[in-house]
Amino acid sequence: MDMISEVERASLYNVQSLNNTDETYEVCIENDTPEPEPELQREQEDMVQKLKMLKEVVENLRPDEITSSWQLQVEQLYREVVLRSKQVKELPSGIHLERQRR
Numbered sequence: 001m002d003m004i005s006e007v008e009r010a011s012l013y014n015v016q017s018l019n020n021t022d023e024t025y026e027v028c029i030e031n032d033t034p035e036p037e038p039e040l041q042r043e044q045e046d047m048v049q050k051l052k053m054l055k056e057v058v059e060n061l062r063p064d065e066i067t068s069s070w071q072l073q074v075e076q077l078y079r080e081v082v083l084r085s086k087q088v089k090e091l092p093s094g095i096h097l098e099r100q101r102r
Helices: 003-019 038-060 063-086
Strands: none
């Protein structure tokens, strides 16, 4: 027994039971999937385009370019962390911070 015939039988039963009362109702089933809002759809399309371009860029990079790019990003993060750690201000009395030098 397939799912469609079960749904059809259930729908026919529901329509018949509605018609057996003194009043008649019309049964209408609409598509549950709403259309995305135009702005959201535009954002999604932009994101897909950006991802496609990024994928293309990554596929065309040589391994040494990827490594150097990664190193630059890590160095930049390292600099930011070090600079931030040198600018540590006095912390509230409940928090203690110890710097360990290696």
